[in-house]
Amino acid sequence: MTSNLSGSIASPDVKLNLGGDFIKESTATTFLRQRGYGWLLEVEDDDPEDNKPLLEELDIDLKDIYYKIRCVLMPMPSLGFNRQVVRDNPDFWGPLAVVLFFSMISLYGQFRVVSWIITIWIFGSLTIFLLARVLGGEVAYGQVLGVIGYSLLPLIVIAPILLVVGSFEVVSTLIKLFGVFWAAYSAASLLVGEEFKTKKPLLIYPIFLLYIYFLSLYTGV
Secondary structure, three states: OOOOOOOOOOOOOEEEEEOOEEEEEOHHHHHHHHOOOHHHHOOOOOOHHHHOOHHHHOOOOHHHHHHHHHHHHOOOHHHOOOOHHHHHOOOOHHHHHHHHHHHHHHHHOOHHHHHHHHHHHHHHHHHHHHHHHHOOOOOOHHHHHHHHHHOOHHHHHHHHHHHHHOOOHHHHHHHHHHHHHHHHHHHHHHHOOHHHHHHHHHHHHHHHHHHHHHHHHHHOO
């Protein structure tokens, strides 16, 4: 007597408990886990640091940059700004933005001067840094680079005024001198510390000349 045997073999259902939720695994997944190859199925969690905002990734603090700009444009101690933050907490992007903006308005938009102004900023700051170290100043190159870059702001402020009064030679000259003194004072008051004592003019003078040269790149004279 022959009996009919029929039926089907169902794949076992294996469920994973992940945080209280049950997820059904396929036969292939179960097979890999049983053979010790479960690591092939692992998925790495997203690293929270990979989701940082772009400004944070580039280490750009807009509030810090804005505060430093105000410190440079208003260098009077009576205003209550902690101006030493410009020197003691140097950054790169703020001064670079100031230098690039100054370059773009120099010589009335002739962009060929951009690379030259950036070169003067880098090597002029290096000269001031080396001179300061020779005179006994405790200052880093990054600090000098930041202070010199930020202190170009007064020359940017006087640029539109020069466009208006350019035909009046005496007034234009006075505004240029005011802008250079403003920029040089902002930079020198941050870089020239008490450690220089009687040697202060030896550092203030080249800072003043550096900003005169920057102004000449803008005016073309």
